[in-house]
Amino acid sequence: MVNNPSSGRQLKTLKTAFELVDIIQQQNGMSIESLAKEMDLAQSTVHGYVKTLTNTGYLVYEDGKYHIGLEFLNKGGYARTRKPEYDLIISKLEGLAEQTGERVQFIVEENGRGYYLHTSIGQNAVQVDAHIGKVVHLHASSAGKAILAHLSEDRVKQILNQWGTPAYTQHTITSDEGLLEELSTIRERGYSISDQESISGLRAIGAPIRSQSSGQPLGAISLSGPAHRLKGEWFEQEIPDIVLAVVNEIELDLEYQ
Template identity: 60%
Template sequence: MSEWESPGRSLKTIETATTILDTVQRLEGAKLSEIAVAVDLAESTVHGYLTTLESLGYLTRNDQGYHIGLEFLNKGGHARARTPAYELIIPKVDSLASQTGERIQFIVEENGYGYYIHVATGENAILVDAHIGKRVHLHASSAGKAILSTLPEVRVDAILDQRGMPSYTPATITTRADLADELAAIRERGYSISNEESISGLTGIGVPIRSDTRREPIGAISLSVSPHRLDNDHFEDEISNTLLRTVNEIELDLQYR
């Protein structure tokens, strides 16, 4: 068992509670009967979970049904604040979005997934679902691939074993051999490209941010544009250089703060 694998047994009640929460989020709110059908459990059983989760603030209820509660914002805010480096990176993301006019996201890896820590949109940004806290598979996004390119091979393999390589679009990389070739290319040029691999009609360029000590990734920032913009080699060079300069500034700031 590798150091990244977690031993022990899972608790069915917690798994069920999490499935119910995921279902409520996916349905963007739902009534008891809808949730029970979706999770394939008796309404009496689901009602017990819903009542408990509501009492703890993880769900809230109105005439339309149950919705995700703001207690998650409390926990998520705490999770983001526990890493001081994030507070230094976020203003850089805002500045980059203003400078380029595009959408910029800062993503980190945790437990084999990528999580959106911050998103900033410029005046020309493409509007897609990229909310703070969004969870993504690392192999399908530019920021995710940028992060994977900095990790040791054993860690990449552990992530792929645990989380898989689901296909989001026809362009998604779904084999380990192809991903390995892609990560090698990213290491050579210093930035990643996701060409409609996570969302059709969306291309991204990403650059990893490394810590000042063990050179492990803190996360990555990426810029998202429509695919035709990257048909222009000058635009790709300009954007990648802008991202690389910003990351260099961030890494220097982190080193000497």
């Protein structure tokens, strides 16, 4: 029995299938001819993968191209609600978005990256690419940094070694040393700040939601908005207090549910 999920033999055919799916998603649909050229594979080989994925619902053929199929939504919907804690957390976020008028996200860490599980939109929220299922590096967002701050140092280093610290904007913290210092500050302060680190012109406040039994982060919520609106006392004091109050309520509810 293999206990370490990172050990053991990888299946090249399965890896190729997922690479094919990733390319189709990135290109918003592709033909077999384009896929074969992009992947440097024979068209007959690509046809075999595409036919299998289409017959199982993971791809769909429309307008001369293959696109991501809704079977992924079936699996994603299950993954999103697999842990019962997520439903309780998500149920609290609509009120936070309504209270502040801004955008509120719930992000969790899996395999060293951040996944958007929910977004609530306030009446003044700006439109950004924060769709459910979006994958991000943890170091570049307030919610991601809030999660990293409450993982073990060994786990943080493992994540940084695996995924690096690419620059999303000129304000992104890209050095391991600088990030570790920031994580220490977050632990002391109780919340994280992103000052245009993931998207230019966008600021955010994030805070972890932690298991009362283990102390490990179940995920983190963040509230984001344009820098010209999130400033001064509103950004430095009032929003952190509001976010932390919601987190405290969520953690109490999780403990006694």
